[in-house]
Each structure stands twice: as structure tokens, then as C-alpha cells.
Amino acid sequence: MPIEIPKDSWAGEVRTVSFGATAENGGTRSKTITVGGEKTLPFLQFEVPMPHPPVIALEIKDRRPDDWSSLLLETWGDVVDDPGEWAKAAEEAGADLLQLTLSLTDNEGKPAKPDDAVAAVKKVLEASALPLIVMGPGQAEVDNELIVPIADATKGENLALGICEDKNYRTIVAAALANDHLVTSRAPMDVNLSKQLNILITDMGLPADRIIMDPTTGALGYGIEYGYSVMERLRLAALQGDAMTQLPMMVTVGTETWKTKEAKVGEDVPEAWGDWLERSINWETLTAVSLIESGADIVVLRHPESVRRVRLAIEDLMAVPEPA
Amino acid sequence: MATHTVIFGPQGDQVDVPTGTLLVEAARQANIDLQQPCGGQGRCGRCVVKVEEGAIRQRSSLRLSQEDLDKGYAPACQAVVEGEAHITVPPQEKIERRLTTDRVVGDVQVPAGYEPATAQSIQRIPLSLQPPSMDDQTDDWSRVQRALRQQADIKEVEISPSSLRSMGSALREKDWQATTIVDTRNWRQPEGTARLIDLIPGHPDDDAPMWGLAIDIGTTTVSVWLVNLLSGEVKAQVAEYNQQIGRGEDVISRIIYASKGEGGEEMRGLVLDTINELVKRACLRAQADAGEIVKATIAGNSTMMHLLLNIPAASIRLSPFVTAINHLPILLAKDVGLNIHPQASVDCLPGVASYVGADITAGVLSSGVDSSEEVKLFIDVGTNGEIVLGSRDWLVTCACSAGPAFEGAGVQDGMRATKGAIEEIWINADTYEPSYRVIGGVKARGLCGSGLIALLAELFLTGVLDKGGSFDTSLETPRIRKGEHGAEYVVVWAEESGHGEDIVITHVDVDNLLRAKAAIYAGFTVLADKVAVPLQSAEQVLVGGSFGKYINVEKAVEIGLLPDMPWEQFQFLGNTAIQGAYLALIDFEARQRIQEIAARMTYIELSADNSFYEAFTSASFLPHTDLKHFPSVAEKFEQMKNIQPAEVCAP
Numbered sequence: 001m002p003i004e005i006p007k008d009s010w011a012g013e014v015r016t017v018s019f020g021a022t023a024e025n026g027g028t029r030s031k032t033i034t035v036g037g038e039k040t041l042p043f044l045q046f047e048v049p050m051p052h053p054p055v056i057a058l059e060i061k062d063r064r065p066d067d068w069s070s071l072l073l074e075t076w077g078d079v080v081d082d083p084g085e086w087a088k089a090a091e092e093a094g095a096d097l098l099q100l101t102l103s104l105t106d107n108e109g110k111p112a113k114p115d116d117a118v119a120a121v122k123k124v125l126e127a128s129a130l131p132l133i134v135m136g137p138g139q140a141e142v143d144n145e146l147i148v149p150i151a152d153a154t155k156g157e158n159l160a161l162g163i164c165e166d167k168n169y170r171t172i173v174a175a176a177l178a179n180d181h182l183v184t185s186r187a188p189m190d191v192n193l194s195k196q197l198n199i200l201i202t203d204m205g206l207p208a209d210r211i212i213m214d215p216t217t218g219a220l221g222y223g224i225e226y227g228y229s230v231m232e233r234l235r236l237a238a239l240q241g242d243a244m245t246q247l248p249m250m251v252t253v254g255t256e257t258w259k260t261k262e263a264k265v266g267e268d269v270p271e272a273w274g275d276w277l278e279r280s281i282n283w284e285t286l287t288a289v290s291l292i293e294s295g296a297d298i299v300v301l302r303h304p305e306s307v308r309r310v311r312l313a314i315e316d317l318m319a320v321p322e323p324a
Numbered sequence: 325m326a327t328h329t330v331i332f333g334p335q336g337d338q339v340d341v342p343t344g345t346l347l348v349e350a351a352r353q354a355n356i357d358l359q360q361p362c363g364g365q366g367r368c369g370r371c372v373v374k375v376e377e378g379a380i381r382q383r384s385s386l387r388l389s390q391e392d393l394d395k396g397y398a399p400a401c402q403a404v405v406e407g408e409a410h411i412t413v414p415p416q417e418k419i420e421r422r423l424t425t426d427r428v429v430g431d432v433q434v435p436a437g438y439e440p441a442t443a444q445s446i447q448r449i450p451l452s453l454q455p456p457s458m459d460d461q462t463d464d465w466s467r468v469q470r471a472l473r474q475q476a477d478i479k480e481v482e483i484s485p486s487s488l489r490s491m492g493s494a495l496r497e498k499d500w501q502a503t504t505i506v507d508t509r510n511w512r513q514p515e516g517t518a519r520l521i522d523l524i525p526g527h528p529d530d531d532a533p534m535w536g537l538a539i540d541i542g543t544t545t546v547s548v549w550l551v552n553l554l555s556g557e558v559k560a561q562v563a564e565y566n567q568q569i570g571r572g573e574d575v576i577s578r579i580i581y582a583s584k585g586e587g588g589e590e591m592r593g594l595v596l597d598t599i600n601e602l603v604k605r606a607c608l609r610a611q612a613d614a615g616e617i618v619k620a621t622i623a624g625n626s627t628m629m630h631l632l633l634n635i636p637a638a639s640i641r642l643s644p645f646v647t648a649i650n651h652l653p654i655l656l657a658k659d660v661g662l663n664i665h666p667q668a669s670v671d672c673l674p675g676v677a678s679y680v681g682a683d684i685t686a687g688v689l690s691s692g693v694d695s696s697e698e699v700k701l702f703i704d705v706g707t708n709g710e711i712v713l714g715s716r717d718w719l720v721t722c723a724c725s726a727g728p729a730f731e732g733a734g735v736q737d738g739m740r741a742t743k744g745a746i747e748e749i750w751i752n753a754d755t756y757e758p759s760y761r762v763i764g765g766v767k768a769r770g771l772c773g774s775g776l777i778a779l780l781a782e783l784f785l786t787g788v789l790d791k792g793g794s795f796d797t798s799l800e801t802p803r804i805r806k807g808e809h810g811a812e813y814v815v816v817w818a819e820e821s822g823h824g825e826d827i828v829i830t831h832v833d834v835d836n837l838l839r840a841k842a843a844i845y846a847g848f849t850v851l852a853d854k855v856a857v858p859l860q861s862a863e864q865v866l867v868g869g870s871f872g873k874y875i876n877v878e879k880a881v882e883i884g885l886l887p888d889m890p891w892e893q894f895q896f897l898g899n900t901a902i903q904g905a906y907l908a909l910i911d912f913e914a915r916q917r918i919q920e921i922a923a924r925m926t927y928i929e930l931s932a933d934n935s936f937y938e939a940f941t942s943a944s945f946l947p948h949t950d951l952k953h954f955p956s957v958a959e960k961f962e963q964m965k966n967i968q969p970a971e972v973c974a975p
Binding site for chain 1: 790791792794796798938941942944945949965
């Protein structure tokens with residue numbers, strides 16, 4: 001007897017969001033990233049095929065990071081001293097796109113200067129033609145000070161700019177509006193707060209298909225259940241027709257994973273924890289794959305090996321089984 | 325271009341103006357100064373005039389109900405002259421509306437069909453006794469009992485030792501003509517033993533009053549009504565701040581104060597002083613003798629009730645939040661400490677839970693929610709917002725801790741609704757300049773609850789605040805500036821204020837107000853969800869509490885404090901607690917109904933409810949994260965956005 005698999009159909013769908021302008025669109029990117037467009041829950045290909053697979057970004061910095069795990073620094077080697085070289089290496093490692101996270105201070109500990117930030121972004125854009133997300137260091141005033149000149153200097157490239165938060169979004173949204181960029185909207189693990197920020201941003205006149213939401217999350221063992229559940233509820237709300245949640249989601253998996261004790265500490269830990277590097281990569285991969293299953297469209301990673309493993313998982317999840 | 329004659333009544337001034345002239349402009353030419361606090365945007369409705377006849381086209385009628393439109397009302401700033409017209413200008417609103425304490429409340433009507441003889445539990449019964457003789461050596465008290473049985477059908481009656489001591493002389497003073505005052509029944513003994521309150525010599529005039537008190541002990545204000553129990557008429561209404569305020573603004577801080585050392589006794593003394601002072605004032609006004617007051621009915625929240633009797637209230641504050649007692653027995657005035665007849669019955673009305681007290685059960689009674697066929701929503705907004713949803717078939721209730729922000733506390737320039745408080749405010753959407761009205765018509769010293777609600781709504785609609793409550797610091801106005809606590813908006817400059825300092829609303833204030841209104845609205849949604857009744861299906865929203873009397877519904881809806889429903893569905897009832905206490909005082913059936921109300925109300929503890937936090941975050945936005953709840957505000961917001969010059973344009 002043939003088994004009929006019941007299919008759900010939903011009233012709403014996630015918006016399709018694209019960024020990264022190629023030459024024909026007035027930019028210099030080699031391709032455009034397109035995410036979103038889901039009409040059902042992730043990977044339920046038998047209901048409605050997922051139009052765009054999740055994509056993988058690698059995170060790079062504008063200078064040698066002070067607080068990154070030594071494992072990451074060893075893996076990347078000397079390229080971390082030059083954002084252009086690092087971008088090139090990340091592209092070779094198989095990333096779909098890059099995220100450049102700006103530092104709060106320069107190598108000597110002095111406050112970051114807008115000119116230097118612009119120079120770093122330009123270097124990255126010249127070295128790699130991948131679409132790019134640029135994130136400020138995460139302090140409202142510094143973010144605004146650095147992102148505005150970057151938005152001006154990269155007009156036409158169609159970047160995604162952050163960090164927009166509920167108490168600091170106007171300046172970056174205005175800069176994105178004026179220079180054909182997108183923004184990322186970051187809210188602390190709460191459906192309503194995510195939605196509220198998206199409302200605030202669209203109220204300024206930025207179309208919703210130029211917003212990627214970052215619902216934030218915790219790493220495996222550090223609150224991933226909560227992050228997972230918030231993303232799942234955001235996606236369910238989107239499918240039920242709630243316009244201000246119908247946006248693709250990005251998660252900064254690398255940032256979260258590489259600050260856990262399991263990834264950070266290599267000595268004086270129980271032997272059962274196994275090999276430090278293997279453990280760290282597993283941690284990043286499992287966090288990423290879990291969140292992809294809750295609806296993440298962009299995962300931002302730090303280790304090249306994680307990119308390879310997450311990519312394999314996405315391919316498996318995207319495969320449409322042959323009808324029996 | 326054609327000109328038309330416009331006649332303004334009642335003065336009869338007339339002007340000739342060309343087609344397309346705004347009525348405000350025509351009025352100006354006729355030397356009539358129409359107030360336009362909103363800057364002529366058709367938002368405030370203060371310039372409304374009546375078009376008696378003639379050709380007037382309305383550009384917008386945002387503010388007016390269909391009923392008003394049908395009657396010919398039009399905002400003059402939105403009305404365009406297209407032909408001859410005859411206009412009536414209503415008298416401009418009087419500025420001074422009220423003073424805080426001792427507000428003159430409107431005349432209270434004795435309920436229609438009220439029969440004191442049957443409804444009043446306290447009866448004054450003149451007795452003509454057979455004097456004792458050698459043939460009839462019945463003791464005095466039996467003689468009185470017998471007379472009561474024969475002349476008033478009172479089968480059993482109790483007497484106190486102090487009454488016994490004075491009985492003999494009182495009986496003999498007017499030759500066995502005496503009058504008894506008897507409490508015939510109470511909530512615990514609806515049919516049982518009566519109690520003698522007093523026995524006085526002789527027979528009073530039939531129209532001599534018998535006095536009773538309705539008392540509402542509010543956290544902020546205590547109100548007392550002096551009532552003639554023989555007719556049900558209210559003879560004096562007085563109110564004063566609860567003297568406990570000096571020991572804490574809200575119930576929590578008062579409980580804490582009362583828990584320490586002699587704090588409980590001090591709190592009891594303070595509220596008794598307040599009440600006794602008010603009783604004295606009311607008696608003076610009605611030429612009554614406080615010693616002749618034979619009954620008092622008291623409403624008040626559970627904490628106030630505990631503090632009145634110095635019953636430890638600490639458990640109200642601590643999980644699992646229980647009271648010592650929700651329904652007190654009938655007490656004697658001498659035991660409570662009221663300076664009225666020592667044997668007077670003091671009836672403290674029943675509460676439901678720690679945060680839904682007798683003020684709410686009394687409010688439900690007087691608002692009639694419990695007997696309504698349709699579902700009604702009753703709210704009492706104060707430091708705590710208590711909410712009741714239901715009909716004659718069911719009642720649910722909850723209390724949300726809104727905090728004292730709407731009472732002016734916890735806000736930098738907040739104040740109570742006294743002289744000098746800004747109570748209403750409008751902000752011009754082009755210049756961001758405010759215009760406002762101050763209680764008492766003096767220079768402003770701060771903002772009271774209704775002023776804060778209006779301010780929040782105006783800041784939001786004019787785009788000074790975004791929906792998340794953050795100031796748009798990029799706007800071109802010196803009024804938005806960086807203050808000590810982040811961004812702030814200057815409502816009144818120092819040189820125009822009553823105390824020579826700037827009056828501002830800060831970013832922190834806005835957050836506090838947002839939280840307060842979110843707590844209340846979340847209470848609505850959780851309550852409605854619990855019983856699966858859509859909030860909008862409530863036939864009426866009844867707003868109690870003296871605070872509710874002065875809030876502008878439109879603004880309260882704009883900020884998402886009250887549900888988005890047509891104005892006609894809101895009804896402001898004033899102090900429903902004292903109205904309920906009054907009904908219970910004069911009508912035993914009403915008193916019994918309060919008890920049923922208390923028993924019928926299902927209390928939902930929000931702190932134990934998972935959905936509250938979600939509802940709260942969702943409501944912590946202007947007006948709400950889910951605009952579907954606020955369709956009229958969404959529409960207005962879009963209109964306002966179109967009026968404003970676009971500051972940033974999409975490429």
C-alpha cells in the first residue's frame with residue numbers, strides 16, 4: 001500500500017534577498033548571493049523545494065585579532081596580518097562570501113580610525129571578488145563612525161552592513177539607503193525584539209528585501225536550544241504570514257563557538273574531551289548545522305575545515321530523494 | 325476669484341473671503357482666535373466649529389466621530405470655504421478644570437427605585453414601651469427586646485456592655501419613649517441576630533438624618549462620602565492624599581515600611597488620621613455630628629485594608645503572594661479607630677487576592693460588569709493596573725504592576741495631577757514645538773500622568789520617538805538634545821517654567837513609561853487569551869480610578885495603553901471603588917452582590933504565567949509590535965509620515 005506523506009502549505013514565505021553587485025549591476029563582485037525564498041520549513045523538499053541553499057561566510061578581521069583562539073591563528077598563518085591576503089585565503093578555503101569584522105582599536109591599542117577601516121575594506125574588495133558583509137566592532141558610536149565612510153566609499157558594491165540594533169540603527173540604515181547597501185539587524189534572541197527592529201528599519205524607508213536578520217544565538221552547550229527555538233519561531237511566524245519576520249536569517253556561529261571553553265582551552269581539560277583542534281571544529285560544525293536546520297540562511301564561520309564539513313552537510317540536506 | 329460671505333455666530337461677525345480659504349483664516353479675519361495647538365494639522369480637534377449652513381469642504385476629519393460630522397462639526401483648520409456659510413464657534417474650553425484634592429465630584433444620584441426601608445440594613449426604630457410596674461417586673465433589656473419583636477419584627481438582638489450601662493437612663497429620660505438603632509443583618513448573618521448600635525431617649529423627627537460613610541482608601545487618595553442612610557442621599561464628598569504617602573509611594577514600599585519595628589502601627593495611625601480628618605471635614609459641611617455616624621463601608625486594595633488594621637502584610641509582597649484575609653468580619657468603629665459612633669458597624673468589603681482587592685470588587689459592582697449580558701472590560705489604572713474581563717456569566721481578573729510612572733513617579737519631571745502639572749500637550753509636526761495646558765493655569769512645574777501619555781503619543785506621531793522609544797537625534801530642533809541620561813526632549817524651557825528649570829522627558833523616562841503601558845496592555849492580552857475571547861469583542865471598556873477620568877483615550881490608544889476600539893466604546897467612570905462602597909452602604913442586596921462578585925472572579929497570577937513575558941515584550945513598542953492590534957494607529961502613523969518631509973529618501 002502506498003504511503004501518502006502529508007504536506008503542509010503555508011500562507012507566507014520568506015523574502016528573497018540578494019547582495020553583492022557584479023559588473024553588470026555596477027559593482028565588482030564575481031557573483032551575487034541570493035538567500036531566502038523558503039515557502040516551508042527548512043529542507044522539506046517534498047513540500048516545496050528550497051529555492052536557495054544556505055550559504056557559508058568566513059569571518060576575517062581588518063588586523064591580527066587579539067582575542068582569537070591560537071588554533072585559528074595557526075591555521076590561517078601570516079595572512080591574518082593583511083586583510084587582503086586573508087580574504088584571498090578565505091575565498092580559496094571555499095567560502096561563499098566573506099564577513100569583515102572591524103576592530104575597536106588598531107595594533108597599538110589606539111581607537112580605530114575611519115580612514116584605516118575604509119582602506120581595509122577596499123583591500124578586501126580588491127583581493128577577493130566575493131560578496132561581503134562588513135560589521136562594526138559592536139560599540140554603537142564606533143560602529144557609526146566607521147561604517148558610514150565605508151558605505152560611501154563602496155557605493156555600488158551592494159554590501160551588507162552592520163551592526164544595527166534597536167538603540168542604534170538609524171545612522172547605518174541611512175548610510176545603506178544612500179549607497180545601495182543592505183543591513184543586518186541584530187536582536188538578542190527574542191522573536192518580538194527581532195520583529196521590532198525590522199519594523200524600525202523599514203520605517204526609515206529601507207525595503208525589507210534589503211535586510212538580513214541576525215537573531216543571535218548561543219553555541220552548542222551555551223544556549224543553542226534557546227537560539228534554535230527563537231529562529232524556529234521566527235520562521236514559523238514568517239510562514240504564517242507575519243511580514244516583519246519574513247527575512248532571511250544569518251548567525252555568527254564562529255564568534256559564538258570560538259569563545260566556548262571547549263574551543264578555547266587546550267590544556268588541563270579531561271582527556272575524554274579528545275583532540276583540541278578536532279573538538280573545536282566539531283563544535284563549530286555542529287553548531288552551524290543545527291542552526292541551519294532551524295532556518296539559518298547564512299552561517300558565519302571561522303575555521304576553513306568547518307566550511308568544508310558544513311558544506312557537505314548542506315549538500316546532503318539539499319538532496320532530493322528519488323521517488324521510490 | 326469669487327468671494328463668499330462667512331458669518332460667525334454667536335457674535336455675528338462676518339467676513340468676505342475667496343474660495344479655498346481655510347476657516348481658521350476666515351475666523352482670524354473676523355477677529356476670532358481659534359486655538360490650534362497641533363499647528364493646524366487637524367489632529368487635536370481644539371478648533372472644531374459647527375457649520376450651521378453653507379458650503380464648507382472638509383479636507384480631513386481625523387478627529388471627529390460620524391455623529392459629530394452629522395451634526396455639522398468640522399475642524400476649522402481643515403475646513404475650506406467654498407460658498408456662503410454660517411458658522412458657530414463654541415466657547416473656548418475653560419482652562420482650569422480641577423484641583424487635586426477635595427475635587428467636587430458630580431452630584432450622586434440615589435439609584436432609581438431605591439427603598440431605604442427595605443434595602444438599608446441599619447434601621448432606626450422608635451419604640452414606645454410600657455413602663456415597668458409591680459405587675460410587670462420585666463427587666464429593661466427584655467422589655468426593649470419584646471418591643472422590637474412586637475413593633476419591628478426583630479426576633480433576636482444583641483447588645484454590648486457599654487450600651488447596657490447607658491440603657492436604663494436612656495429609657496427613663498423621655499418616659500419610656502426611646503429610639504433604637506439596630507444593625508439588622510450583615511453579610512455573615514443575612515437572616516440572623518441583629519445588633520443594637522445605640523439606644524437614645526425620645527423620638528427624633530422623621531426627617532432627622534441617620535449617618536453613614538462610604539470610604540475608599542486609595543494608595544494615593546482617600547475619599548469619603550457622608551450619606552444619609554434614611555434616604556440614600558450623599559450629603560458631602562471629601563478627598564485627601566493618603567498620609568501614608570510620606571512612607572512610600574506604592575504598596576510595596578509601604579508593606580516594607582510597615583514590616584519594620586513600629587512601622588505597622590505608624591501606618592495605621594497615618595491612614596486613620598487621614599480618614600478621621602476627612603470625616604470631620606465632611607461633617608462640618610453637612611452639619612452632622614460624627615458621633616451619630618452608625619455605619620461605614622470601606623473599599624480599598626488588599627494592602628490598604630491590612631494596613632488600616634495593622635495586620636502584617638508582608639506575605640502580600642512575597643511569593644506565593646497571599647493575604648492574611650480577603651474578607652474581614654464586621655468590625656466596630658471603636659476597634660478600627662474611626663472617630664464615629666463607637667458601636668458603628670464597619671464593613672470592609674471583600675477582595676479576591678493580594679493584588680485584586682475590595683476596590684476592584686466594588687468597582688465591578690458599580691460598573692455593572694457582573695450583570696452585563698455582553699462581555700465588558702473593566703480597568704482601574706493606578707500604580708497597579710487591575711483588569712476584569714467578563715459578563716454576568718463569568719469574570720476573570722488579573723493585576724499588573726505598572727509601576728508609578730503614570731502617577732508621575734519614576735519620571736524625572738513627573739508629578740501628581742496638581743496645580744502646575746502639564747496635563748495635555750500637542751507637538752507641531754514641522755517645528756517640533758510643543759503647546760500644552762497646565763492644571764490651574766499657572767506656569768508648568770512638571771508632567772502628570774495624562775500629560776505623560778499625551779507627550780509620549782505626540783513624540784511618537786511626530787517622529788521624535790521611533791516605535792522602539794528612541795529619540796531621533798538627527799531632527800533639527802534644539803529641543804532634542806543630549807542630557808545627563810542620554811537623549812532627551814525639552815518640553816518647557818527654564819525661563820518659561822514655574823521653577824526656573826527645564827522640564828524634560830528623558831530616554832530613561834520613555835523606557836519607564838513604555839514598560840508601564842506594556843505591562844497593562846500585556847495584562848489585557850493575557851487575560852483575553854486565557855478565556856479565548858478576542859479583546860476587540862468586548863462591548864465596552866470601562867475605565868475606573870480617578871486617574872482614568874482625565875486620560876485622553878485617543879492618546880492612550882496611540883501609545884498602545886488602551887485597546888484600539890472606537891471612542892464610543894470607552895466609558896470613564898471615575899472612582900468606581902467609592903461608588904461601589906456607597907452602593908454597598910445603602911443597599912444590602914448590593915453588598916451581597918459584591919460578595920458574589922468576589923467569589924465568582926477567577927484570579928490569574930501573571931507572574932506565574934508563561935505567556936505574560938511574551939505579551940509584555942510584544943507590547944513594549946509603540947503602539948505594539950503587532951500592528952494588527954492597532955489598525956487606527958497604523959493608519960494615523962502612515963498619514964503622519966506622509967505629512968512630514970521625508971528626511972531620508974530611498975534611492
